[in-house]
Amino acid sequence: MPDTRKITVTVNGQRHEAEVESRLLLADFLRHTLDLTGTHVGCEHGVCGACTVMVDGHSARSCLMFAVQANGKSITTIEGLAQADGKLSILQEAFQNNHGLQCGFCTPGMLITLSEHLRDNPDPTEAELREVLTGNLCRCTGYQAIVAAGLDAAAKLRASKAEHA
Amino acid sequence: MKPAPFAYHDPTTIGEAVALLAQHENARPLAGGQSLVPMMNFRYATPDHLVDLNGVEALRGLEVGARISFGAMTRQRDVEFSGDLAQACPILIDALRHVGHRQTRNRGTIGGSLCHLDPAAETPAMMMLHDAVLTAQSAEGSRELAMGDFALGFMTSALEPGELLTRISFEPWAKTHGWGFEEYARRHGDFAIASAGVLLTLDARGAVSRLAMVIGGLAPAPARLSDFEAQAVGAAPDDDFIKAAAHAASSVEAMDDAHVSAAYRQHLASILSARALRRALAHARERSLQHA
Numbered sequence: 001m002p003d004t005r006k007i008t009v010t011v012n013g014q015r016h017e018a019e020v021e022s023r024l025l026l027a028d029f030l031r032h033t034l035d036l037t038g039t040h041v042g043c044e045h046g047v048c049g050a051c052t053v054m055v056d057g058h059s060a061r062s063c064l065m066f067a068v069q070a071n072g073k074s075i076t077t078i079e080g081l082a083q084a085d086g087k088l089s090i091l092q093e094a095f096q097n098n099h100g101l102q103c104g105f106c107t108p109g110m111l112i113t114l115s116e117h118l119r120d121n122p123d124p125t126e127a128e129l130r131e132v133l134t135g136n137l138c139r140c141t142g143y144q145a146i147v148a149a150g151l152d153a154a155a156k157l158r159a160s161k162a163e164h165a
Numbered sequence: 166m167k168p169a170p171f172a173y174h175d176p177t178t179i180g181e182a183v184a185l186l187a188q189h190e191n192a193r194p195l196a197g198g199q200s201l202v203p204m205m206n207f208r209y210a211t212p213d214h215l216v217d218l219n220g221v222e223a224l225r226g227l228e229v230g231a232r233i234s235f236g237a238m239t240r241q242r243d244v245e246f247s248g249d250l251a252q253a254c255p256i257l258i259d260a261l262r263h264v265g266h267r268q269t270r271n272r273g274t275i276g277g278s279l280c281h282l283d284p285a286a287e288t289p290a291m292m293m294l295h296d297a298v299l300t301a302q303s304a305e306g307s308r309e310l311a312m313g314d315f316a317l318g319f320m321t322s323a324l325e326p327g328e329l330l331t332r333i334s335f336e337p338w339a340k341t342h343g344w345g346f347e348e349y350a351r352r353h354g355d356f357a358i359a360s361a362g363v364l365l366t367l368d369a370r371g372a373v374s375r376l377a378m379v380i381g382g383l384a385p386a387p388a389r390l391s392d393f394e395a396q397a398v399g400a401a402p403d404d405d406f407i408k409a410a411a412h413a414a415s416s417v418e419a420m421d422d423a424h425v426s427a428a429y430r431q432h433l434a435s436i437l438s439a440r441a442l443r444r445a446l447a448h449a450r451e452r453s454l455q456h457a
Contacts, residue, residue, distance in 0.1 A: 003172045022173035022215070025206075044166040045203035049268065058242070058271040064202040065272070068173050069219060113267065134353040135266025 007071040011036065012080030020067045027051040029067035030077060038078035038108050042137070049136035052109035053077050059116045078108035081115060090160065091115060091153040100149030102140035109136045114150050122158055126151060168205035175217045179224065179302060179331060182216055187304035187327045189214040194329055196238060196277030199269045224276070224331060229253050233295075234334035237276025241288075245270060253337045256294070256344035256362060260287040263346075266354045276330045282320050282386065284420070285356040287348070289316060290381035293389055294362045295335035303328040319385035338375075341456050342366045343449025345441035348381070349433050357382045358425050359433035361414060363445040365402075367453060373397045378410065378438060383419040383430045390414060402446050407439050414438035 003022040008015060011034060018033055030036045042048035044063045051062040054076035081089050091114055101107045117132045129150045138146060176182040186192050192214035195201060204210035218224055224238035229249035244250060245261045264270055264287050278288035297312040301324055315323050324330060348360035360381035368374040376397040378390040393413035400406050415435035419427035
């Protein structure tokens, strides 16, 4: 008999109830149970960062958490980053404009990591962005365009905040 | 790469957690999961019972006062962003910034890292440097251990089966103390090939009045330079003194592996300890002026 639990998880603002096996990783719960395949699974041992999601507002590797541990928590995935009208977020747009992705495999993790960082540090230096991105591997871009996108998004987010202030 | 099946338990008190560990064969506590879950994904670790500590409120919390005290489940991020700790114990924050990455420090815990006891890990080195006292609890009762007695060897702690690390504490150094932490890894956030941590205070003449030095990554557990620390008291911290410290650091017995030779680790230890010591001296002089 597999060990199962009933869990309630809020993902991108939507409540989900499910009966899951204890050993089911959060990444696999998102992808296979909820069909939210935007969260990518690369190394499955916490090194590549592709599966990064936000758990109660903090980035975490969803391959290093069990779905049962997300019970009662609020998760944000790449599917939850766009604006309510479906338009890309400022950060997503910056990735597009700066060629911040090539194959796109690492992009969901990059976007979640940078969303958290820019929320907590609206005016980052290039060195700070490079440090925070050490937790996300990209094998295409050489990171230059990703850092450029991060800096571009930071400037645009500050400008939009000033406008609305 | 999926973990083998296990039975999941989510206690809310320390009593429930240690009872579960006592009751079940092959049970493992789950802290932040940043080392245990990768090992389970690879099936290097196949516990039959997983006792998740994330819901145990009494294991959380960080106090900064006459002693600095951490519940074992204090997350690395909470230490990293503690304003009180930045004042009382800045070396801890410098060292923690080298622990993994933003995403892993958001989950990873102080107690989990101590129990995992990787020879290159920063948290065990920091607790060794501060002569931390650890509290372990089991269904039979609790006991206190010095960090030096806790770290038995390569990824091996003195915890008995069924025992849980609950609290870690140490006395902060004087406000005028200097600190320095240096490490070398191939990429930021990788395990260090070698690291060095230094705490010191200077007397009114500028001579060393107290010194603690720790070297990580060389020996199976972080190593204090106790003999050198004892000789250092009263010494003038000049270039010869720094050379002697670097020599003591490079004399720590070092491990070889497929990537890094023992000699290279010792070479790094000598360079890093000299840098950490210079940094500590600069901080101590600056802080002595501020508090004069």
